[in-house]
Amino acid sequence: MNGQILEKLKKEYLSIVPAENQVIRSWNELQLKLAQERIRPIPHFSQRPALAFVSILIVITAFILIGSRFSKPDDALYPVKIASDKIVAGVTGNYEANIEKRAQEVINSATDPEDGIDEATRKYLESLEEAREKAQEMGKSQEFKTILDQQEERFRQVQEENPSSQRGLEEAINNTQKVKGEVQGQKDENPPNNNQNQNRNNNQGQQKGKNK
C-alpha cells in the first residue's frame, strides 16, 4: 500500500516544474549577486595562528601533566603533580586520597635516600592539614581520625621492615600524631552537640512550665 501511496505522491511532487523563463531570469539575478561575492577559502591549519597556538598549548600541558605523574619529591615537575592533585581533590572532595599519595611518597623516599625525604614529609604534613580542615568542615572528624590511625600503623610497619629509614618515617609519624591530637583536641573542646541539645530541651521545658 505504501508503495502505491508514495508513487502517487511522487508523481504529484515531480509535477512541480519551474517555467523556463523563470530559470533564466533567476540565473541572471543570481549572476549579479555572484559578481559581488567571493568564495570563502578555508584557511589551512598553519594559517590559523590562534587555533595552532591553542593546540600546541594543550599538547604541552598534557605532556607536563602526564610527566608530572611520575615525578618524585625533589623533581622539577613535583609542584605540578601536587597542584593537579589539589585540583582533583577540590573537584571530587576526596582529600583522603592525597594523604595516601603523599604518605606513599614518604615511604618511598625513606627507603631511597636520594628521593627528597624532607620535601616528601613537608608535603605530607600539608596534605594532612588540608584534609583535616575539610574533614572538620564536613563533620567527618571521626573518619579522618581512622585514616590517620591507619597511616600511622602503615608507617610503623615500614619502619620495622626498614630500620635504616628511621628519620623520615619518625617525622611522618610525629606529624600524623600531631594532627590526630589536634582533631582529638577539637572534638574534646566541642563535644557533639549533646550539650546544646540538652540546653535547648531545658529551655523548652521551662517555656512549657511558664505557659501552664
Place this chain on the structure above:
Amino acid sequence: MNDLTQLISKAKKGDRDAFGQIYNLFYRRIYRYCKFNCAEEAQDICQETFLRAYKSLGKFSEKRGGSFQAYLFAIARNLIIDYRRKKKDVLLKEYQDIGEEDDLDERIDKKRENQKLKEAIAKLAETDRQIVVLRYFEEMTTYEVAKAVGMREGALRVRLHRTLKKLKEIIGA
C-alpha cells in the same frame, strides 16, 4: 574525475560559468523541493540556496565523503526551516503552477484525487516529510539524505521506517 567534480573544482577557482552549469543541473530539483516545502517563497529560497552554496563552496569536499546534492539540499532545508520559523503559520500550500497546461476541469479532478495524499504528508513532522521527499521523490541514497538532514545513517533508516508506518496510519484513518 566525473563532470560534476570537474565543474565543482572549476567553480571553486571562481569560474562562474562552471557554477552556471551546476545551477542548471540542480535548479529544477531544488526549486521543486522548496516549492513543495515552502510554496510562497520558493523562488527566493532557491536562489539564496545557490548563493550560499557558491559562497561556502570552499568548505565542500568530495574527498571527505561529501555529496554535492546532499550539500545543496542541506542548505535549502536550513533556509526553509529559517523561513518557517519566521512565519509559523505557513502550511503546505497548493502549488499554483502545477499543470498550468491542463484545463480547469482536469486540474480540479487532479486536485481532488490528490487532496487526501497531500493532507496525509502535510500531517507529518517537518523532518519526517523532508526525509520522505529526499529518499523517495528525489531518489537520494540514505547516506545522502542523512547528510542533508544532519542525522546518522542508521538513525535515519529507523526514522524512515517509522515515518512510512505513520503515513500508512494517517491515510488508513
